[in-house]
Amino acid sequence: MVRLTIDGKVVEAKKGTSILHAAESVGIKIPTLCYIKDLLPDGSCRMCMVEIENRGRTKMETACTAQVAEGLVVTTNSEKVRNARRNVLDMLLSNHKTDCFSCKANGDCKLQDLCYEYGVAKTTYEGEQTDLPIDDSNPFFTYNPNLCILCHRCVNTCHKIVGRGAIDTMERGFDSAIGTPFHVDWIDTTCESCGNCVQACPTGALTMKRRKEYRPYQVDKKVLTTCPHCATGCQYYLVVKDNKIVDVEAANGASNKGLLCVKGRSGCFDFVHSPDRIKYPLIKNHETGEFERATWDEALDLVASKFLEIKRKYGSDALAGFACSRSPNEDCYMMQKLVRCAFGTNNVDNCARVCHSASVAGLAMTLGSGAMTNPIEDITKNPDVIMLVGSNPEEAHPVVGMQIRQAVQRGCKLIVVDPRDIDLAKKADIHLKLRPGTNVAFANGIMHIIIEEGLQDMDFINERTEGYEKIKEIVKDYTPEKVAKICHIDAEDLRKAAIMYAKADMAPIIYCLGVTEHSTGTEGVMSMSNMALLVGKLGRPGCGVNPLRGQNNVQGACDMGALPGDFPGYQKVSNPEVLAKFEKAWGTKLNPNPGTHATDIFPAAIRGDVKGLYIFGEDPVVTDPDTHHVIKALESLDFFVMNELFMTETAQYADVILPGVSYAEKEGTFSNTERRVQRVRKAVELEGEMRLDTDIFTDIMNRMGYPQPHLTSAEIMDEIASVTPSFAGISHERLDKEGGIQWPCTSKDHPGTPIMHVGKFTRGLGWFYPAEYVPSAELPDDEYPTILMTGRILYHYTTRAMTGRTPGLMQIAGKSFIEMNIEDAEAIGIKDGDRVKVSSRRGEIETTARVGTKVSPGETWMPFHFPDGNANWLTNAALDKYARIPEYKVCAVKVEKA
Incomplete structure (x- = not known):
């Protein structure tokens, strides 16, 4: 710790702390434009300039980059400092249109607020202002580069927090501008339309199109609530004007940390006010x-x-x-x-029953409680390795996907186990592109290697588990070569994944419907539990078995x-x-x-x-x-x-x-x-x-x-x-005071339980379930030669009852499709974009082919959101013996040119 003086206050701060943070800790506010909490400071806007006196010498520095030191004397609001900030604002206005009255951000613009505070009404610099073209291509927001101050908040948000990297700072010097690669329209980039860049923008350069419906001073109230889409549990404010929801603002919730996805920000209230609501019995x-x-x-x-x-x-x-x-x-x-x-x-x-009852049943049998063991922040911020099995969080749980991308940026290793080339597979250290329906074989293969390498945690096994000897005997047969043949993967990749997972200090298993929606889904879940039990990665931070539940x-x-x-x-x-x-x-x-x-x-x-x-x-x-x-x-x-x-x-x-x-x-x-x-x-x-x-x-x-x-x-x-x-200590009154509480919460003074099974499993001893690989209920044959998998896409939720009533989401993704491998498509004369007929023993539909390598030969994938080609006319109602969950992820189909 070091001691310094800020505006006459003696402050103690940890060495390495920025002066900005040290000042905030004692209630001293320093203005910023480019600064984003938790990211390395950019220091580009110069708005946070302060005077620093050290050993008789005084200099001006940016508070976000300057670090505390013993004996510093810092002045944050002297006339010299204020003049420096005025000059920064003056220069910003020299290339910034000031038609604030017509700007959608009027009344909610940090630049405008600071200019008002520092008395800067117009620029003193002469010269022509640029007049760059406005990008209006995205259905949800507009980018006006003429209002950009190059603070880089949007770029840093997209690259370092969202992890998408759809935009960047283009050109150099006076020609610098925020833009898209090769200057393509925003809508044609890899942008997810999440709008986190818009919320980060301190001016009107990036604005949500719906802002034209209101000004901040017209808002009646902002109501803190929970997103109704996936089960991430994102917190946000519904912005209400005249008894109508007009906007959404992200809140700093425990699971979303101020982030939202496109559905949370833009697909969560149009349906509320939809004219086709049923209003009478x-x-x-x-x-x-x-x-x-x-x-x-x-x-x-x-x-x-x-x-x-x-x-x-x-x-x-x-x-x-x-x-x-x-x-x-x-x-x-x-x-x-x-x-x-x-x-x-x-x-x-x-x-x-049709998505995650296998998790409820499976984890209850092996651990005693059928729920996620660790918090989202814990399994994305702390791990050395993440094992992602049958889960595509970038599309199904997008804010969790953003946090996994952050983890990879920080150096966390990523193992993706999925039949498709999901986007996270591009960032993975190992991608096991296994055949659909072979999760149990994969898990048994991982366990075989861990035991063979002597990496199992015998102390944990002896003290906290039962059934080890039986599972050890079973997995003897699941050699890497045998599992590679069953799963259609490389045996050496399986070996590397097993050793990487076992040797990591903190390594959670995160899974989703790719594990559960099978006729052996409950055994798939228990196999995830078996892997974690084997290496003692339960009941402690950064570990666990973590099903991402489907709906809110x-x-x-x-x-x-x-x-x-x-x-x-x-x-x-x-x-x-x-x-x-x-x-x-x-x-x-x-x-x-x-x-x-x-x-x-x-x-x-x-x-x-x-x-x-x-x-x-x-x-x-x-x-x-x-x-x-x-x-x-x-x-x-x-x-x-x-x-x-x-x-x-x-x-x-x-x-x-x-x-x-x-x-x-x-x-x-x-x-x-x-x-x-x-x-x-x-x-x-x-x-x-x-x-x-x-x-x-x-x-x-x-x-x-x-x-x-x-x-x-x-x-x-x-x-x-x-x-x-498990809910004994939970009440609305307490939630309103404290925020969310994780059950079990067994009394009114119980803090809740972030990590399950600490010290002891709910059932007493963790149970190794003796899982054997059993093929899916319906496999390809001569008549129906291809496997069909189903799932979700980023822009819609289940039946589109909610998201389908947001025009922008329908504009981006409004029709069904089927992913095909290029080898299969060429063999039957199908090109990308062709209409195809897909049939199974239960029905047939027409849809559009997307040809590529995202799925393996002999496999296809479809979303089930769209009425013009609902995959569930085809899927198989074969049920898991424990949870009675249907086998959505594997059925046999035939694809023909329509």
């Missing part, structure tokens, strides 16, 4: 097939009476309900309570008991003590038998075993495999009800549609992928008869004979805490 007229507007009493009376009729006639288990993984915890809790207390069945589930609250929906075998907090329905506890808490007799999984409800409906179904906010016609099968199931039901915002493809089959409200119109909480419970806050109230979903559930419960009082969202969370040990 609708009942289908079965004579005409059309929906007709009804009153709430008419709709709710019909729903309750029909469900009661089915219950009396066929029994409680003839009813089922699906919760919504995009809705708040409080909604999911009340939905599962409705099914259990009013329907009288445990036939309740959520869409985790898929973790929370499972936490809240929207599962057929689990009450809230994963308390088992089959446990008599747990059952008695919930019967007492809820004041009713409960069904003691575990319910039917969502993916088994549809076959049960076709058989006639399930007669009534209530779906809350899900669209299985689009999202579930084998679309013909799903439609047949819905048409087989006696009575089908939906809570929805829009007339989705699934809603069209309903008998009654009950209009709920979006995340921006309600209070509540989401639980992100790292188990962090965060607040969702009401920003607007729209015209119409839409109602809080929790109130709808409450009214149905009462009409069906279960006495449920109407509760606020905060009161519901209090009830959740009272019956759920």
Whole structure:
């Protein structure tokens, strides 16, 4: 530590600290334009000039670059300093248009604020100002180089924080300008349209196009909330003017650190105000097939009476309900309570069933808790090595992808295990481009090498695990050569990856749906756990087994008991003590038998075993495999009800549609992928008869004979805490004061649990699951010679119910496509951009070919977002034996020229 004086205050600071940081630590504000926290200082704007006296000599330096030293005397606001800053502003204005009145950043411009503060109204320098062309090509923002002050904040943000590098400083001297490579239009670069550069810009050079709809002084309020897309849990402010959301500003949340992706910044509120929102209850007229507007009493009376009729006639288990993984915890809790207390069945589930139920089941069996073990920041900021398996976070969890790119820049090694050349594979030290469906073989091969090399952690194994000898015997057969043949990878690369992972001090496994969405998905998850157990990389920082959950609250929906075998907090329905506890808490007799999984409800409906179904906010016609099968199931039901915002493809089959409200119109909480419970806050109230979903559930419960009082969202969370040990210390009041809390949080003074399994696993000893490789349920043959994989793209989310209502996202990515390998395409005469017919044993679609080398020969890949070519008409509903999760990632198809 050193002591110095800043503006007469004695300051202690750590050696190496900048004077800017030292001044901030004692509340002294020094103006900046180019400075970005946590990056090496640029020092280009000169706005942070201060006077520094050292041993009788005084000099002017930039506070962001100058470091503290013993005995320095620093003056930050003398007349000499102020004159220097005025001169900086004067020079900036010499080449900066001052038509502020027409500038979209007017009122939110740091340059304007500083000029006002320092009394610089116009430049004293003579000369002609440049008039460079404005780039308006991006659908979300505009770049006006005439307003650029070359502070490099946008470039540094794009290169060093986002990690994309789509823009740079071009030319030199007076010709210097921020631009794109080869001066192409912004839209044609590698830009992700995330807008983080725009938020970094201190002037009006980069502005969001929607800023023309308002000025900062017209804003009524800014509401801090949580993004409704993926499960990263990004925090941002909804900017509201006249009861309408007009903008989004990133907040410095625990998981996003002030970053947002294109969906979070630009695709999270157009749908809220969409003119095609369902605003009134609708009942289908079965004579005409059309929906007709009804009153709430008419709709709710019909729903309750029909469900009661089915219950009396066929029994409680003839009813089922699906919760919504995009809705708040409080909604999911009340939905599962409705099914259990009013329907009288445990036939309740959520869409985790088709994406991450393998994580819930697999990690619960091996470790005792089916959730991510470590925080996002911990597994991206601290590791020496990251092993990324079956996950494409740059597109599915973009802000996590940005943080992984930062890790690579810092020198972290990256192992990518993925059948496609995802963009992160270009930055990887090793890319194992394995054949789809061979994750278990890969993991066993890694373990074989680690044991062969003597790199296993025997102390950890002996003290904290069981089942080692059995798994050791199994993996003996998985030699690098054998695994290379199964997985279609290089044996030496497998060896290098195993040794790199084992020898690293900190190395997390991060995985996603490429591991779970298989008929052996749960065993794939347990194989990830096996690898971490073998080298003792659990229960400590920078390590762990970390599933990136798909939707914003898929973790929370499972936490809240929207599962057929689990009450809230994963308390088992089959446990008599747990059952008695919930019967007492809820004041009713409960069904003691575990319910039917969502993916088994549809076959049960076709058989006639399930007669009534209530779906809350899900669209299985689009999202579930084998679309013909799903439609047949819905048409087989006696009575089908939906809570929805829009007339989705699934809603069209309903008998009654009950209009709920979006995340921006309600209070509540989401639980992100790292188990962090965060607040969702009401920003607007729209015209119409839409109602809080929790109130709808409450009214149905009462009409069906279960006495449920109407509760606020905060009161519901209090009830959740009272019956759920892992949520016992969580309340809205506490979240509002402290921010997000990671469960388990077992009391009101418990800080939450960032890292799971420290010292002891939830189940006691970690279990090595004896996993053997089993091929996928459907493999290519002569008739269907190619493997089809499915997944997400950056610009859309699941069914596009939200993102499809943002025109800019549809402009960038609005149509389906199929990725093909060039060898396969040439063999059947298909060129890039050709229309193709893709067929499987379940259906056929048409789409557009994207030909290249991103996928291997014999393999293809499609997104499932688009109605003009929805891959789920083709996919296979073969189910995992544990989690009943469908095999989205492998089915056999035939591709022909259309």
